[in-house]
Amino acid sequence: MACDHTFTLDAHKLQRRYLQLQRALHPDNFGQKSVTEQEFSESQSALVNKAYTTLLKPLSRGLYMLELQGMRIEEGTDSGADTEFLLELMEINEAVDEAQTPEEANKIGQDTKGKLADLTERIDAALREAELQTARALLAQMKYHANIEEKVKEKLREFM
């Protein structure tokens, strides 16, 4: 995808590259070609899709960069999470659940966006310094907040 091996990324450049690659690789271009070429086009174009979606979002991008270093967030209970943090998550989740107006939900959405932006910066710094443990802990926090962001979106749709 011709990306720099950094966490911060130019989303426009990524999108341009994605469209450029798909223009060349897409199965539509190979309708008249041999079966081998068609199969190649299908698999390559699917790979490009996967690469694009992985790199586009900070969370999946960060997790992928960890994976390249042989690290991942383990399934199961977060033994390292402190109670304060979990309590905060619980409260935000409850607030989303109980939000009565789109404004209330929006407010939480904005707060969450701010937290995600802050986490993105800190993850970038950690990955630059090759502090992988820190990056992993921050990505875990990001996952919780990304879930909240999704719930806010869901909530806002209910108001529509």
Next chain:
Amino acid sequence: MAAVSLRNSATSLLLFSRRLLVPSLNPVCFYHKKVVDHYENPRNVGSLDKNSKSVGTGLVGAPACGDVMKLQIQVDENGKIVDAKFKTFGCGSAIASSSIATEWVKGKSIDDALKIKNTDIAKELCLPPVKLHCSMLAEDAIRAALSDYRLKQQDKEETRVKASG
């Protein structure tokens, strides 16, 4: 074939965003009916007074899926769990696991409650292997609640000793 791929090309971007916007359309397709039952009619949802000495609160999270679970128990003077409540923000399996966990701990002694295993919860709900960690989260929540309760009781004991000394 050509028509299909043409449509794919036009909507590949769209599809991605739509998938993000519309999570799990219909849980009935993927989950066992017991999970759906506990998901749709969760038992014991709510909160107990976390400052009460007779209440133990367990707060756990699963970073890989971003689920958070709170499970609380109320213990009477005989050491029996008389009430249990939970609040879980997560997938259907996590909700169902914590719902069933609250049902099971009620009426048990602390020691018996500690014997509840995630594998029993998973078996009861027929959770598929990829969802086993959800029942693990429920087991860990029970343990966390019990240890919070014990800690509170110890503190109470210590204050009593200090007060009498």
